[in-house]
Amino acid sequence: MEGNILIVDDEEVVIKSCERILSPAGYNVKGATSGEEAINILQNGGFDLVITDLKMPGIDGMELIRWLRKNSPHAGIIVITGYPSQESIRDALQLGIIDYLPKPFSPELLLDITEKAMNTVKAKKIEEKPVEVKDVEAKIGEIMSAIGQNKGKPGALIPVLQQVQEILGYLPPTVQRIIAKELNLPVSEVHAVVSFYSFFTMKPKGKHNIRVCLGTACYVKRANEILGKLKEILGIEEGGITEDRKYSLETVRCLGACGLAPVVMVNHDTHGAVDPVKVGDIIKQYN
Amino acid sequence: MERYRVNLMLCGGTGCIASGSLKIKDALADEIKKRGLQNEISLTLTGCNGFCAQGPILIVHPDEIFYEKLTPDDIPYLVEEHFIKGRPVQKFMYKEPEKRAAVPTMNDIPFFKYQVLRALRNKGLIDPENIEDYIARDGYMAAAKALLEMTPEEIIKEVKESGLRGRGGAGFPTGLKWELCARVQADQKYILCNGDEGDPGAFMDRSIMEADPHVVLEGMIIGAKAIGANKGYIYVRAEYPLAVRRLQKAIDQAKEYGLLGENILNSGFSLDIEIYQGAGAFVCGEETALMRSIEGKRGMPIPRPPFPVVKGLWGKPTVLNNVETYANIPQIILNGAEWFRSLGTEKSTGTKVFALTGAVNNVGLIEVPMGIPLRTIIYDIGGGIKKGRKFKAVQLGGPSGGCIPESLLDTPVTYEDIVKTGAIVGSGGMVVMDDSNCMVNVARFFLEFTTEESCGKCPPCRIGTRVMLDKLIDITEGRGREGDIELLEDLAQDIIKTSLCGLGQTAPNPVLTTIRYFRDEYESHIYEGWCKAGVCRELSTFYIDAEKCKGCGVCAKACPQDAITGEKKKPHSIDQSLCIKCRTCYEKCKFGAVKVGPRDMFKEEMEEVEA
Numbered sequence: 001m002e003g004n005i006l007i008v009d010d011e012e013v014v015i016k017s018c019e020r021i022l023s024p025a026g027y028n029v030k031g032a033t034s035g036e037e038a039i040n041i042l043q044n045g046g047f048d049l050v051i052t053d054l055k056m057p058g059i060d061g062m063e064l065i066r067w068l069r070k071n072s073p074h075a076g077i078i079v080i081t082g083y084p085s086q087e088s089i090r091d092a093l094q095l096g097i098i099d100y101l102p103k104p105f106s107p108e109l110l111l112d113i114t115e116k117a118m119n120t121v122k123a124k125k126i127e128e129k130p131v132e133v134k135d136v137e138a139k140i141g142e143i144m145s146a147i148g149q150n151k152g153k154p155g156a157l158i159p160v161l162q163q164v165q166e167i168l169g170y171l172p173p174t175v176q177r178i179i180a181k182e183l184n185l186p187v188s189e190v191h192a193v194v195s196f197y198s199f200f201t202m203k204p205k206g207k208h209n210i211r212v213c214l215g216t217a218c219y220v221k222r223a224n225e226i227l228g229k230l231k232e233i234l235g236i237e238e239g240g241i242t243e244d245r246k247y248s249l250e251t252v253r254c255l256g257a258c259g260l261a262p263v264v265m266v267n268h269d270t271h272g273a274v275d276p277v278k279v280g281d282i283i284k285q286y287n
Numbered sequence: 288m289e290r291y292r293v294n295l296m297l298c299g300g301t302g303c304i305a306s307g308s309l310k311i312k313d314a315l316a317d318e319i320k321k322r323g324l325q326n327e328i329s330l331t332l333t334g335c336n337g338f339c340a341q342g343p344i345l346i347v348h349p350d351e352i353f354y355e356k357l358t359p360d361d362i363p364y365l366v367e368e369h370f371i372k373g374r375p376v377q378k379f380m381y382k383e384p385e386k387r388a389a390v391p392t393m394n395d396i397p398f399f400k401y402q403v404l405r406a407l408r409n410k411g412l413i414d415p416e417n418i419e420d421y422i423a424r425d426g427y428m429a430a431a432k433a434l435l436e437m438t439p440e441e442i443i444k445e446v447k448e449s450g451l452r453g454r455g456g457a458g459f460p461t462g463l464k465w466e467l468c469a470r471v472q473a474d475q476k477y478i479l480c481n482g483d484e485g486d487p488g489a490f491m492d493r494s495i496m497e498a499d500p501h502v503v504l505e506g507m508i509i510g511a512k513a514i515g516a517n518k519g520y521i522y523v524r525a526e527y528p529l530a531v532r533r534l535q536k537a538i539d540q541a542k543e544y545g546l547l548g549e550n551i552l553n554s555g556f557s558l559d560i561e562i563y564q565g566a567g568a569f570v571c572g573e574e575t576a577l578m579r580s581i582e583g584k585r586g587m588p589i590p591r592p593p594f595p596v597v598k599g600l601w602g603k604p605t606v607l608n609n610v611e612t613y614a615n616i617p618q619i620i621l622n623g624a625e626w627f628r629s630l631g632t633e634k635s636t637g638t639k640v641f642a643l644t645g646a647v648n649n650v651g652l653i654e655v656p657m658g659i660p661l662r663t664i665i666y667d668i669g670g671g672i673k674k675g676r677k678f679k680a681v682q683l684g685g686p687s688g689g690c691i692p693e694s695l696l697d698t699p700v701t702y703e704d705i706v707k708t709g710a711i712v713g714s715g716g717m718v719v720m721d722d723s724n725c726m727v728n729v730a731r732f733f734l735e736f737t738t739e740e741s742c743g744k745c746p747p748c749r750i751g752t753r754v755m756l757d758k759l760i761d762i763t764e765g766r767g768r769e770g771d772i773e774l775l776e777d778l779a780q781d782i783i784k785t786s787l788c789g790l791g792q793t794a795p796n797p798v799l800t801t802i803r804y805f806r807d808e809y810e811s812h813i814y815e816g817w818c819k820a821g822v823c824r825e826l827s828t829f830y831i832d833a834e835k836c837k838g839c840g841v842c843a844k845a846c847p848q849d850a851i852t853g854e855k856k857k858p859h860s861i862d863q864s865l866c867i868k869c870r871t872c873y874e875k876c877k878f879g880a881v882k883v884g885p886r887d888m889f890k891e892e893m894e895e896v897e898a
Binding site for chain 1: 301302304305306338339340342484485486487488489490493525526527528563564565566567568569580581582583584585586601642644645646650651652682685716718720724729732733736740742845847869870871
């Protein structure tokens, strides 16, 4: 079996023994003795699987898992734990780890679990890669007719982009190439326009798109606290989307509803006079 | 037309829809039907009334009774009492902030009393989706006059004499712009309407487009005749879906009635108008950038001259005016330049629409004669500062404007007087700030905006605003140093002098005006480590004044950290090691007992605790 694995444990002996077992089986194994070191190595990508201890000084296992979920969502995770407390395992499982290894473990168990995890990661990779391609293929008819309607008109590009984004929700590179070809424009020009206007996005939107107004009137009424609270609740940054594609979060400059400041828009609903503390209640209405 | 005993005008502006006016519409229609009053009571969904914070708003004609903040549950009682028994319902009326007395009719409410409606003359009186309502209010009379009875020269002369200046911000004389374009010979000319209202805190143009879309078309028809254009575009922000829908409907209806298209009213003049949706770039409010955007390119400005009146959209002579400018044109043509000049001052004639928001009691859309003092707007129309707080500044002109302090509140609102304060009239955003706002932070907010919205073409704007912003971030986060203020002032002058377009040339204004009027705040941030408004977290410490605290416990309950403790009816205190400076207690305390101290207020004590 092939694949790149990173072992993270503050006891060097654990790393060494894992390496001794996994390398002969065909895996490419590296080690890190702290969460900090692991993040440093992982930043460059290229790992299929991370096997990590939970209890470590500094950045611990849970923090590393959270970092991985955000920055390297394709990597599979296995947790090693000396004290398999129900609580910590449950938390880790909720963050989407594949499996866990209670210490001490036998070489056979390590090999079994690693193989199983590696298969899961690879299967997911094949399935996940062409999401944007799949999205575009599903709606290609509508997209082509939107392009067709505007073809030949002067200044057709922006209306085409607006309509396609309405259909697809976002403008991934695949669709930009199609538009360029159909309108007989260089791809660079299409991309230049997409990246210039804030209305266009290359990231998919969630089922519920949340827009926080940061206009002056909203700002002086604590809109930035609303934004902070939403980031905390959803666990995503501005422009981000939750893993289940349910919520996406963005900011806008002014929705022109200043009389109701501070304003939050969810999909097409405008919510006025939002209390930063209670913004979670608004989100709960959308499922 | 059928005559009804009572006409109900329900506000269907964006603000009122957000507070539920569509549900009120259904409830009213149900109730009217249930009681068999369909032939006696009419119900119309109008454009924005302007008093957005009180929505949903219902005006009952002919008596002009004003009802606010209605809920669907209120409707059966309202219909029974008022429309059947004839007793207007006090509890749904507007109450004066101080006396709590109900004010029955709209024109007696101070918010409306000082206003003069010209550009907004049809607001709340017509159904924006019905051209006949507009026509019934003399709509398209001016267009007919201009097309059938006037030469382009006469139209331009009337507009020039009216003294109308562009309402989009810079205040360029509209008649002169038209004249310059009319003089140019070309096979094709364009007339554009700028509805890319990008200033945060401004929603005048949105309200006009939503409440009275035909007036925009009529203004454009007259302008097109004056300059000799037969193709027009209205550039509207994609963030304004309701405005786009209503304008499209207006265009379709006008075409159907022969008021747009080929040979309008048999005058031999033709004009076609299309809507073009913007895609969210503040710089596209700049005329040359807007034209690039319609051409389907990145919206970046180009150097002038050549000016757009000579070489604009697709290289053809083009006139671009703002929504509110067009809304003034039909009245000038109908009533004459003299009538228009009867309001305002010598150099700033007519009225101006403002979006009044922020810390005042009454927020919403207002139209006032030019020359009215700021004080009247804030204290009479706006009803003073909320929660009895102290006025600190009023921000005019958005990211290109500035903050005007208390001492200059008697400044008349005219293009020339406002410029003297360092701000600009701009498109009409007016955000009032009280003593809980930090002016350094406000400057930072606007610089964040311009830095992000700079198109990046010219370095003074792209890099200069970034450097200014970094300095402001340093100051608000406690890393300010001696010389920072001077550096900001110096840099600002360079950016103003060397930027390509209006965005960069005006971007430093919010910083310059706040330094000019609130230099002490900058200094206390830098030298005392103290944000006296308690906005900049790194520079404030929240504590409870034992003498003022009544021990009501409201703050303790609201504190998300449980950092506030104390026995009931005895002074409470804040545990500094737990406080995250979220300001909640400061906002909640009704007695002003939560105070803001400098960053290092409890430094020694904290160190002792840690030791």
